[in-house]
Amino acid sequence: ALFSGCFLTNFNRVQSISLVGMPKTAYYVNDEFDAADAKIEITYKNANQEKTVVNITEENFDIDFSSANEGTFKCTIKYKSNGKVYDNISLSFDYSVILRGGVFTEGDGSQSSPYIVNTSKQLAAVGAEDGRYYQLGGDIELTSTYGNTNVSSFVFDGNGYTIRVGGNCQYVFKNPKNSTIKNLVLSIKPGFAHETVLCTYGTGDMVFENIETVGQMEAELNTAMLMCVGNGLKSVTVKNCTNNVNITGTSPYTAAFIGLLSTGMESVTFENCVNNGNIEGVTSWVFIANNANLAKKITVKNCRNNGKLIGGSVGLFNINGNAAG
Numbered sequence: 180a181l182f183s184g185c186f187l188t189n190f191n192r193v194q195s196i197s198l199v200g201m202p203k204t205a206y207y208v209n210d211e212f213d214a215a216d217a218k219i220e221i222t223y224k225n226a227n228q229e230k231t232v233v234n235i236t237e238e239n240f241d242i243d244f245s246s247a248n249e250g251t252f253k254c255t256i257k258y259k260s261n262g263k264v265y266d267n268i269s270l271s272f273d274y275s276v277i278l279r280g281g282v283f284t285e286g287d288g289s290q291s292s293p294y295i296v297n298t299s300k301q302l303a304a305v306g307a308e309d310g311r312y313y314q315l316g317g318d319i320e321l322t323s324t325y326g327n328t329n330v331s332s333f334v335f336d337g338n339g340y341t342i343r344v345g346g347n348c349q350y351v352f353k354n355p356k357n358s359t360i361k362n363l364v365l366s367i368k369p370g371f372a373h374e375t376v377l378c379t380y381g382t383g384d385m386v387f388e389n390i391e392t393v394g395q396m397e398a399e400l401n402t403a404m405l406m407c408v409g410n411g412l413k414s415v416t417v418k419n420c421t422n423n424v425n426i427t428g429t430s431p432y433t434a435a436f437i438g439l440l441s442t443g444m445e446s447v448t449f450e451n452c453v454n455n456g457n458i459e460g461v462t463s464w465v466f467i468a469n470n471a472n473l474a475k476k477i478t479v480k481n482c483r484n485n486g487k488l489i490g491g492s493v494g495l496f497n498i499n500g501n502a503a504g
Contacts, residue, residue, distance in 0.1 A: 192223045192224055193223060193258060193265075193268055194222045194223055194224045195268060196219050196221055196222070196240075196258055196268055196269070197219070197220050197222070197270060198218075198219060198220075198270060198272070199219065199220050199232055200217040200218060201216065201217055201272065202214040202215075202216065202217040202235070202272070202274075203215070203274070203287075203289065204272065204273065204275065204310075205275050205287040205288040205292075205308075205311070206246045206274060206275070206287065207246070207277060207278070207287065208246055208247070209246055209247065210246045210276075212244040212254075214235040218232050218233060218234055218235065219232070219234075219235055219240065219256070219270075220232050221233065235256065239258075239259055240256050240257065240258060240259055241256070241257040241258075241259050242254070243255040243256070243257075244274075246276045249276050249278055250276060251273060251274070251275045251276075251309075252273070252274055252275075252276065253272070253274075254271060254273075254274050255270070255271040256269060256270050257269040275288070275308050275311075282301055282304045283296075285316070286314070288308060288311035288313075289312060290334075293311075293312035293314040293334075293336065294311060294312070294314070295314055295315075296313050296315050297316040297317055297319075298319070299319055299320075302319055302321075302342070305352070306352070307331065308331070309331045309333075310332055310333070311333050311334075312333070312334045312336070313335045313336065314338050315336065315337045315338045315340045315342070315363070316338070316340075317340055318341045318342070318343070319340070319341075319343070320343040321342065321343065321349055330355075332355070332356050332357040332383070333355065333358050334358065334359045335361070335363075336361055336362050337361065337364070337390075339362055339363075339364070340364065341364040341365075342363065342364070342366070343366040343368065344366070344367060345369075350376050350377065350378065350379045351376075351377050351378070352378045352379075353378070353379050353380065354379065354410075355378060355381055355382075355385065356381070356385075356411075357382075357384050357385070358381075358383075358386070359385075359386040359387075360377065360385075360386070360390065361387070361388040361389050361390065362388070362389045362390075363391075364392075364393065365377050365390065365391070365392045365404065366392075367394030367395065367396050367404075367424050369394065376402060376404055376407055377390070377404065377406065378405065379407050379408065380406070380407065380408050380409070380411075381409055382410060382412060383411070383412070383413055384414045384415075385406070385409075385412065385416070386415075386416045387406075387415070387416070387417045387418070388417075389418070389419045389420070390420045391420070391421045391422075391423065392405075392421070393423045393424060394423075394424050394425075395424065395427075396424055396426045396428075397427055397428045398426055398428040398429075398430040398433055398460065399428055399429055400430055401430055401431060401432045401439060401468060401469070402426065402430055402433055402438065403433070403434040403435065403436055403437050403438035403468050404424055404434075404435055404436060405417065405420065405436050405437060406437055407438040407439070408439050408441070409437065409441050409444065410441050411441060411443070412440065412443070413444065413445050414445050414446045414447070414448075415437060415446075415447050415448070416447075416448045416450075417437065417447075417448065417449045417450070418448070418449075418450045418452070419450070419452070420452045420453075421455065422435040422436060422453070422454045422456045422486075423455045423456055424456045425457045425458075426458045426459065426463075427457075427460070428459070428460060431460070431461045431462065432460070432461075432462055432464070432469040433458055433459075433461075433462065433463050433464065433468055433490075434458070434463075434464040434466060434467055434468035434497070435456055435458060435464075435466070435484075436449070436454070436465070436467070437466060437467050438467075438468045438469070439468060439469045439470050440467060440469070440470040440473045441470070441473060443473075444473050444474040444475065445474070445475055445476065446474060446475065446476040446477070446478070447466075447471075447474045447476070447478070448477075448480075449466055449478070449480070450478075450479075450480040450481060451480070451481050452466075453482065453483055453485065454484045454485065454486050455485045455486055456486045457486045458486060458489070458490075458493075459487075459488075459490060460489075460490050461491055462490045462491055462492040462493065463488040463489055463490040463492075463493045464493065464494055464496060464497045465486075465488070465495045466479070466482075466495050466496055467495075467497060468497055469498075470497075470498070471496035471497060471498050472498040
């Protein structure tokens with residue numbers, strides 16, 4: 180038996196309960212509660228008594244869960260003994276419920292079953308729910324002026340596929356926060372482009388991993404391939420990324436990877452990154468287009484530049500018009 184008679188009958192010994200592993204947090208309407216990947220750890224008031232790890236069952240816990248409607252809800256689990264529910268011995272976590280056959284028709288947004296993104300409409304919905312996982316199911320070409328405009332945290336796996344953008348102000352993600360974007364090819368159509376990038380802004384902790392950018396761009400205003408402005412960034416990690424885009428134009432600040440940093444930056448890391456693109460602007464840079472000095476720490480590991488840099492000031496990092504590195 181999972182529960183000993185001592186545990187079930189002697190409530191005074193129980194101090195608290197906590198999750199060991201996280202239950203499923205993404206459901207379709209009318210799904211049943213799923214705690215297959217989680218258990219509950221029992222902590223006792225007697226410090227000498229060892230903790231107990233048990234399954235989550237309705238017999239021994241009161242589980243406040245409903246998937247009757249769409250939305251984001253809080254599941255509360257309370258300890259129960261001899262039919263009595265103890266409000267002061269409980270835990271809770273958030274979960275979401277969506278309509279089956281909604282914007283996403285494959286996956287449930289969890290890490291083990293990410294939403295599959297097959298269309299530009301689905302791509303625009305990435306980040307509508309906080310903390311969800313997404314995977315690209317094939318190549319996508321954006322035809323609208325703007326791409327995704329959601330401000331949320333997410334993990335987006337490009338799965339090796341390509342997203343193609345072009346034209347003025349055509350980006351993939353507007354303002355992701357605490358997000359990871361990886362395993363993606365970003366293709367830039369030739370021609371004039373302002374903010375035709377992967378992300379226009381970024382906040383919190385951002386990770387870009389295994390991303391390749393290809394194509395050509397004529398830039399009039401500040402630009403960088405992965406993110407234009409780090410507005411509210413705490414950290415950014417760029418790993419295993421390659422830029423092949425040739426950038427020309429009259430942009431005051433142009434870089435292959437990251438644009439302007441903002442105050443409050445803790446760290447910036449570039450690892451195994453390569454720039455093969457030729458960059459020509461008023462000032463041209465490889466890693467950071469401006470305000471690199473606002474980052475408390477910059478780390479560069481095993482990176483190189485193979486492209487030509489043409490402009491009044493050029494280099495690896497721009498510190499208010501002065502080259503660094």
